Amino acid sequence: MPIAREMLARPAVQLAPRLLGAVLVSTVGDAEVAIRLTEVEAYEGLDDPASHAFRGPTRRTGVMFGPAGHLYCYFTYGMHWCANAVCGDEGEGLAVLLRAVAPLTGLEEMRAARKLKVRREHDLCSGPAKLCQAFGVTGVHDGADIVDGQDILIVDDGTAPPRRPGNSVRIGLTAGAEHPWRWFVPGDPNLSRPG
Protein backbone atom coordinates (compact mmCIF):
# COMPACT_ATOMS: atom_id res chain seq x y z
CA MET A 1 0.00 0.00 0.00
CA PRO A 2 1.16 3.55 -0.62
CA ILE A 3 2.92 5.53 2.08
CA ALA A 4 0.88 8.58 3.12
CA ARG A 5 2.33 12.04 2.71
CA GLU A 6 1.61 12.78 6.37
CA MET A 7 3.87 9.86 7.27
CA LEU A 8 6.72 11.63 5.45
CA ALA A 9 5.99 15.03 6.96
CA ARG A 10 8.19 14.50 10.00
CA PRO A 11 11.82 15.28 10.89
CA ALA A 12 14.40 13.48 8.77
CA VAL A 13 16.06 11.89 11.81
CA GLN A 14 12.71 10.32 12.77
CA LEU A 15 11.72 9.26 9.28
CA ALA A 16 15.03 7.87 8.01
CA PRO A 17 15.23 4.68 10.13
CA ARG A 18 11.52 4.06 9.59
CA LEU A 19 11.99 4.06 5.82
CA LEU A 20 14.34 1.06 5.93
CA GLY A 21 12.47 -1.75 4.18
CA ALA A 22 10.21 0.55 2.19
CA VAL A 23 9.90 -0.16 -1.53
CA LEU A 24 10.34 2.13 -4.53
CA VAL A 25 8.55 1.10 -7.71
CA SER A 26 9.23 2.50 -11.17
CA THR A 27 6.63 2.13 -13.90
CA VAL A 28 8.61 4.02 -16.51
CA GLY A 29 10.02 1.12 -18.54
CA ASP A 30 8.44 -2.00 -19.98
CA ALA A 31 9.00 -4.22 -16.97
CA GLU A 32 8.22 -3.14 -13.43
CA VAL A 33 11.37 -2.33 -11.49
CA ALA A 34 11.30 -2.41 -7.70
CA ILE A 35 13.94 -1.82 -5.01
CA ARG A 36 13.96 -1.97 -1.20
CA LEU A 37 15.73 0.62 0.96
CA THR A 38 18.66 -0.79 2.96
CA GLU A 39 20.62 2.38 3.85
CA VAL A 40 19.60 6.01 4.37
CA GLU A 41 20.91 9.27 5.84
CA ALA A 42 19.01 12.17 7.41
CA TYR A 43 19.73 15.78 6.41
CA GLU A 44 18.22 18.38 8.69
CA GLY A 45 18.02 21.38 6.39
CA LEU A 46 18.70 24.84 7.75
CA ASP A 47 20.03 23.39 11.03
CA ASP A 48 22.49 21.00 9.37
CA PRO A 49 25.77 22.29 7.91
CA ALA A 50 26.09 19.08 5.91
CA SER A 51 22.80 19.64 4.10
CA HIS A 52 22.61 21.22 0.68
CA ALA A 53 19.70 23.17 2.17
CA PHE A 54 21.82 24.68 4.96
CA ARG A 55 22.15 28.09 3.30
CA GLY A 56 18.53 28.34 2.25
CA PRO A 57 16.75 27.61 -1.01
CA THR A 58 18.60 27.98 -4.32
CA ARG A 59 17.89 26.89 -7.88
CA ARG A 60 19.38 23.49 -7.04
CA THR A 61 17.82 22.89 -3.61
CA GLY A 62 14.40 24.45 -4.10
CA VAL A 63 12.54 21.14 -4.10
CA MET A 64 13.71 20.39 -0.55
CA PHE A 65 11.80 23.42 0.70
CA GLY A 66 8.57 22.21 -0.88
CA PRO A 67 6.09 19.64 0.44
CA ALA A 68 7.14 16.17 1.64
CA GLY A 69 6.87 13.18 -0.66
CA HIS A 70 8.87 14.51 -3.60
CA LEU A 71 12.31 13.54 -4.89
CA TYR A 72 15.27 15.89 -4.51
CA CYS A 73 17.79 14.81 -7.15
CA TYR A 74 21.22 16.40 -7.43
CA PHE A 75 24.22 16.03 -9.74
CA THR A 76 27.66 15.69 -8.15
CA TYR A 77 31.32 14.97 -8.90
CA GLY A 78 30.67 15.94 -12.50
CA MET A 79 29.02 12.63 -13.33
CA HIS A 80 26.71 11.17 -10.67
CA TRP A 81 23.07 11.63 -9.73
CA CYS A 82 21.81 11.01 -6.19
CA ALA A 83 18.27 11.10 -4.81
CA ASN A 84 16.54 12.09 -1.57
CA ALA A 85 12.99 11.83 -0.29
CA VAL A 86 11.87 15.29 0.84
CA CYS A 87 10.26 15.18 4.29
CA GLY A 88 9.21 17.48 7.12
CA ASP A 89 7.08 20.56 6.58
CA GLU A 90 7.26 23.06 3.76
CA GLY A 91 10.05 25.57 4.23
CA GLU A 92 12.21 23.35 6.45
CA GLY A 93 14.42 21.87 3.73
CA LEU A 94 14.52 18.36 5.24
CA ALA A 95 15.35 15.23 3.26
CA VAL A 96 16.41 11.58 3.53
CA LEU A 97 19.25 10.55 1.22
CA LEU A 98 18.70 7.16 -0.40
CA ARG A 99 22.14 5.57 -0.02
CA ALA A 100 21.59 1.92 -0.93
CA VAL A 101 18.84 -0.50 -1.92
CA ALA A 102 18.28 -4.19 -2.52
CA PRO A 103 17.07 -5.06 -6.02
CA LEU A 104 13.67 -6.80 -5.99
CA THR A 105 12.36 -7.00 -9.57
CA GLY A 106 13.64 -5.85 -12.95
CA LEU A 107 17.18 -7.07 -12.34
CA GLU A 108 17.96 -7.29 -16.05
CA GLU A 109 16.74 -3.74 -16.67
CA MET A 110 18.87 -2.44 -13.84
CA ARG A 111 21.96 -4.30 -15.00
CA ALA A 112 21.48 -2.85 -18.47
CA ALA A 113 21.11 0.64 -16.99
CA ARG A 114 24.47 0.40 -15.23
CA LYS A 115 27.26 1.53 -17.52
CA LEU A 116 29.82 -0.88 -16.19
CA LYS A 117 29.33 -4.60 -16.16
CA VAL A 118 28.20 -5.51 -12.65
CA ARG A 119 29.59 -8.85 -11.60
CA ARG A 120 28.00 -9.34 -8.19
CA GLU A 121 24.35 -8.61 -7.53
CA HIS A 122 25.15 -6.74 -4.34
CA ASP A 123 27.18 -4.23 -6.38
CA LEU A 124 24.14 -3.28 -8.45
CA CYS A 125 22.47 -0.74 -6.15
CA SER A 126 24.86 -0.47 -3.18
CA GLY A 127 25.54 3.26 -3.32
CA PRO A 128 23.63 6.51 -3.73
CA ALA A 129 24.78 7.04 -7.32
CA LYS A 130 24.67 3.35 -8.22
CA LEU A 131 21.03 3.03 -7.24
CA CYS A 132 20.07 6.09 -9.27
CA GLN A 133 21.87 4.76 -12.31
CA ALA A 134 20.30 1.32 -11.95
CA PHE A 135 16.84 2.65 -11.16
CA GLY A 136 16.99 5.26 -13.91
CA VAL A 137 16.79 8.35 -11.70
CA THR A 138 18.30 11.58 -13.08
CA GLY A 139 17.62 15.28 -12.97
CA VAL A 140 14.37 14.88 -14.86
CA HIS A 141 12.99 13.30 -11.67
CA ASP A 142 13.92 16.26 -9.45
CA GLY A 143 10.65 17.26 -7.81
CA ALA A 144 8.83 14.08 -8.84
CA ASP A 145 5.90 13.19 -6.57
CA ILE A 146 6.53 9.71 -5.12
CA VAL A 147 3.28 9.59 -3.11
CA ASP A 148 0.77 10.50 -5.77
CA GLY A 149 2.81 10.58 -8.96
CA GLN A 150 3.10 8.80 -12.29
CA ASP A 151 6.51 7.17 -12.70
CA ILE A 152 8.11 6.46 -9.30
CA LEU A 153 6.19 5.56 -6.13
CA ILE A 154 7.17 4.76 -2.55
CA VAL A 155 5.14 1.94 -1.02
CA ASP A 156 4.97 -0.21 2.10
CA ASP A 157 4.76 -3.91 1.18
CA GLY A 158 4.38 -4.99 4.80
CA THR A 159 8.07 -5.36 5.50
CA ALA A 160 8.76 -3.83 8.90
CA PRO A 161 11.88 -1.75 9.45
CA PRO A 162 14.55 -3.47 11.53
CA ARG A 163 13.76 -3.47 15.24
CA ARG A 164 17.33 -2.37 15.90
CA PRO A 165 18.74 -0.67 12.78
CA GLY A 166 22.46 -0.21 12.29
CA ASN A 167 23.61 3.35 12.92
CA SER A 168 26.74 5.41 12.20
CA VAL A 169 27.95 8.84 11.24
CA ARG A 170 27.15 10.01 7.73
CA ILE A 171 29.53 9.24 4.88
CA GLY A 172 31.63 11.61 2.81
CA LEU A 173 31.04 14.84 4.73
CA THR A 174 33.39 17.64 5.72
CA ALA A 175 30.90 19.60 7.88
CA GLY A 176 28.38 18.21 10.34
CA ALA A 177 30.20 14.89 10.32
CA GLU A 178 29.70 14.33 14.04
CA HIS A 179 26.00 13.46 13.87
CA PRO A 180 25.15 9.72 13.75
CA TRP A 181 22.45 10.16 11.16
CA ARG A 182 23.10 7.17 8.90
CA TRP A 183 20.94 4.06 9.33
CA PHE A 184 21.06 0.69 7.59
CA VAL A 185 19.70 -2.85 7.70
CA PRO A 186 22.24 -4.81 9.76
CA GLY A 187 24.02 -7.50 7.77
CA ASP A 188 22.35 -6.66 4.48
CA PRO A 189 24.73 -7.34 1.58
CA ASN A 190 23.41 -4.30 -0.32
CA LEU A 191 25.17 -1.52 1.59
CA SER A 192 27.49 1.22 0.38
CA ARG A 193 29.96 -0.09 2.94
CA PRO A 194 29.87 -2.73 5.68
CA GLY A 195 28.00 -1.76 8.83
Added chain:
DNA sequence: CTTTGGATCGTCT
Protein backbone atom coordinates in the same frame (compact mmCIF):
# COMPACT_ATOMS: atom_id res chain seq x y z
C1' DC B 1 41.82 -7.53 1.45
C1' DT B 2 42.99 -1.91 1.62
C1' DT B 3 44.59 2.40 -0.28
C1' DT B 4 45.00 5.85 -3.79
C1' DG B 5 44.04 8.92 -7.47
C1' DG B 6 41.49 10.22 -11.74
C1' DA B 7 37.23 11.32 -14.04
C1' DT B 8 34.20 15.43 -14.89
C1' DC B 9 30.85 19.62 -14.63
C1' DG B 10 26.78 22.15 -12.35
C1' DT B 11 26.34 25.17 -8.73
C1' DC B 12 27.31 28.90 -5.81
C1' DT B 13 30.69 32.66 -4.16
Added chain:
DNA sequence: GACGATCCAAAGG
Protein backbone atom coordinates in the same frame (compact mmCIF):
# COMPACT_ATOMS: atom_id res chain seq x y z
C1' DG C 1 37.34 29.64 -9.72
C1' DA C 2 36.81 25.94 -6.30
C1' DC C 3 34.73 21.96 -4.94
C1' DG C 4 31.60 18.10 -4.14
C1' DA C 5 26.03 13.67 0.33
C1' DT C 6 30.79 9.20 -5.64
C1' DC C 7 32.55 5.37 -8.28
C1' DC C 8 35.94 2.51 -10.20
C1' DA C 9 40.37 0.59 -11.64
C1' DA C 10 44.96 -0.10 -10.47
C1' DA C 11 48.49 -1.01 -7.35
C1' DG C 12 50.21 -2.81 -3.09
C1' DG C 13 50.06 -6.27 1.07
